[in-house]
Amino acid sequence: DQQVKQNSPSLSVQEGRISILNCDYTNSMFDYFLWYKKYPAEGPTFLISISSIKDKNEDGRFTVFLNKSAKHLSLHIVPSQPGDSAVYFCAASARGSQGNLIFGKGTKLSVKP
Amino acid sequence: DGGITQSPKYLFRKEGQNVTLSCEQNLNHDAMYWYRQDPGQGLRLIYYSQIVNDFQKGDIAEGYSVSREKKESFPLTVTSAQKNPTAFYLCASSRSGRKYEQYFGPGTRLTVT
Numbered sequence: 021d022q023q024v025k026q027n028s029p030s031l032s033v034q035e036g037r038i039s040i041l042n043c044d045y046t047n048s049m050f051d052y053f054l055w056y057k058k059y060p061a062e063g064p065t066f067l068i069s070i071s072s073i074k075d076k077n078e079d080g081r082f083t084v085f086l087n088k089s090a091k092h093l094s095l096h097i098v099p100s101q102p103g104d105s106a107v108y109f110c111a112a113s114a115r116g117s118q119g120n121l122i123f124g125k126g127t128k129l130s131v132k133p
Numbered sequence: 134d135g136g137i138t139q140s141p142k143y144l145f146r147k148e149g150q151n152v153t154l155s156c157e158q159n160l161n162h163d164a165m166y167w168y169r170q171d172p173g174q175g176l177r178l179i180y181y182s183q184i185v186n187d188f189q190k191g192d193i194a195e196g197y198s199v200s201r202e203k204k205e206s207f208p209l210t211v212t213s214a215q216k217n218p219t220a221f222y223l224c225a226s227s228r229s230g231r232k233y234e235q236y237f238g239p240g241t242r243l244t245v246t
Contacts, residue, residue, distance in 0.1 A: 029173075054234065118164075118181070119233055
């Protein structure tokens with residue numbers, strides 16, 4: 021039973037436009053959410069995070085939105101660049117879990133020049 | 134440069150053999166983690182350690198063992214009891230107080246035939 025779901029395996033966007041990656045979760049005990057970016061044959065790189073007490077966190081071109089009532093979060097990348105092409109993983113952690121992250125299956129983003 | 138090193142990048146073993154994957158970090162992080170990634174899947178937690186000489190099972194610990202004798206090192210042994218050992222293995226670490234923001238190594242791809 022997947023607790024973190026990324027329902028779009030892939031997304032293609034034109035350079036300069038907005039990329040929106042979505043993530044849904046089922047566990048109401050999750051209180052911290054993260055996005056990681058991964059290139060092939062490399063380890064994931066931490067991108068941005070959000071605590072459940074917030075509904076938005078922004079870092080440069082990256083913004084994460086959290087809708088707790090819908091158990092949904094999204095990552096917005098504006099403007100998208102070809103170097104953003106990678107697999108993006110959504111991850112969540114529950115209260116008291118000692119850092120045990122639950123990952124989604126990832127969404128492969130392709131940004132076309 | 135501070136970071137996490139995993140060696141080797143590619144590892145081949147015959148079925149029935151135990152194999153140990155190395156993970157070293159010089160970030161002075163207290164916590165370390167081992168994940169496994171299979172094609173089209175998210176990362177799944179195998180084992181984690183919050184402090185030296187202490188570790189806990191993750192979601193898929195069966196067929197694996199770990200040790201944490203030094204803060205910098207967290208080796209993972211894939212035993213012959215692991216039914217499907219071929220996978221991409223990722224080691225991560227995090228600071229105390231920011232345990233959700235995990236920094237990953239480059240990974241080891243293990244192939245067992």
